[in-house]
Amino acid sequence: MLTEPAKPLLRALAGEALSPPPWWLMRQAGRYLPEYRKVRARAHDFVELCLTPELAAELTLQPIRRYAMDGAILFSDILMLPYALGQKLAFHEGEGPVLERIEDPAGVARLDPGRIASALDPVFETARRVRGALDPRTTLIGFAGAPWTVATYMVEGGGSRDFRRVKSWAYRDPQAFDALVDLLAEATIEYLTGQIEAGVEVVQLFDSWAGILPEPAFVRWVIEPTRRIVAALKRRFANYPVIGFPRGAGALHERYLHETGVDGIGIDTAVPPGYAQRTLQPHGTVQGNLDPVLLIVGGPALEEAMRGLRRTLGRGPYIFNLGHGVLPETPPENVQTLACLLAEPTDDA
């Protein structure tokens, strides 16, 4: 049997430096695309949208049809996991998510990990549909929120400015808070296992609020559960690639990369590319970190920043991406411009 030539995104995650680099964009499916807004209108609410395979598969494929990114990321939301565990969840237009708050061990005890397989089966079905529809060079990316970040939403009941509630609980009673994080780590392993069995070829752990913790808490609630999830996935699926995105981790990116065992590390917009090249790239594939606002601005500023990233990071294992998600105000033609510029093999050769 002939081995299929590996896809660019997977080759980069295995440590190859490719020119041009493979690319995809966080939130590449979304409100900036008119065809997204049409499909969005067909679902009653955002949860239904994520859990209707026909619609979620269509949304996953929309940006690939336009721009032929190297990665198609499953259309879903990190809060589908708490929803599957039985937590009430609603998305209010323009306001972000609202969850029933979990405040104590009794709240954790009410969560039901037994519901994951059935409640999230629509996500697995979406993965099967998309995988069947993708051309052979495009990689299907699955994802979950990392336990710390998911816990912040579960405890705060949504977004937060100061994360006072979740941190107070964690600092006041770290053992009880461990129980929530442990439950989320196990649930995440089950959730990602389901995605992988449905055809997802790489998974990304979004730790959007990794950057608000002092180092000891970062080690306990960011690094440790991530390490555990990565180890479990790699035990079940040999050499399976995992990308971690510890947003805002600053000087802790190095430690995160070394201790979690991820193959790739997403870097946010504020991470200096030279720092990533020197300290991260020798130990893993770097993914990022164009400022999403540059995709709104377009023109020479976009081109210059993109070329700068490729010059610094393109000589090592690198996946081009943003440092944060695509903004709804992004003109779709700027993404097309980016796609064309990225296809040039010059800068990082």
Added chain:
Amino acid sequence: MLTEPAKPLLRALAGEALSPPPWWLMRQAGRYLPEYRKVRARAHDFVELCLTPELAAELTLQPIRRYAMDGAILFSDILMLPYALGQKLAFHEGEGPVLERIEDPAGVARLDPGRIASALDPVFETARRVRGALDPRTTLIGFAGAPWTVATYMVEGGGSRDFRRVKSWAYRDPQAFDALVDLLAEATIEYLTGQIEAGVEVVQLFDSWAGILPEPAFVRWVIEPTRRIVAALKRRFANYPVIGFPRGAGALHERYLHETGVDGIGIDTAVPPGYAQRTLQPHGTVQGNLDPVLLIVGGPALEEAMRGLRRTLGRGPYIFNLGHGVLPETPPENVQTLACLLAEPTDDA
């Protein structure tokens, strides 16, 4: 004439390692104190509160009376500068500031730096009153927002999630945006000069949104105007100490410290103390970085974190502080506990 023995905070900023370390807390005057809420009620709005010397001086002194911090920071707000430049400003309870938005060079042209001296004279008068009331070991701290951070509020018209407006302008037309930042740098020099002449003994530049910029923009709009302000103050007032607080700067703290010329660097909660000790403390005084939520939680978690910071940073030039401002939910007695624990000379000896 005998030289007055220098105050602990100034000695630490001159490079001395002191045990116990001098301390103060960002937002040490504020809503968590019942006596603050009483004085607050005497002003019609927050702007009036900041610009009434009698009230602002009283608020500056309140935490010193209770806790005898080594530093008393002028009660004011970083948005007093745009207000003095003629920008409309209002604070709505619990919602943050709202400013008339500046969107283009015409908006910059409407700002009037000629108003600074008169509009901000109440701040200088507050400084004179407080300086006269402080005991000889307490240092009076003045402050301003750094130009980038002040510009974000001026262009966004308040806080922001994605800073789309200010970044779009900066990326699209960097020369025009430079004009705003330059104007703010000059205005800040004038403002801080007035504070210093009124008796302020050290100034801190708050760059709360330093951590959202890619490196080239960080160099241009965070480091460069800060360097310019520091140089101007040190030209006018020989050896005058300046603290910079580039919140969220992550791996860019080193570059900020080396290139701006600040004497002290404030570090936010996410900066690993070991990193600060290794890479920052050899070149400047480090200030920070206890998680403010620990002041809500109190007890063993607070004590352990405080001791950990002193063990790591207390052997070098260090000013104990939080990594962010005191939260309104903080029990005043926890600040008292912290004050007592800090007075012990053991950990960092």
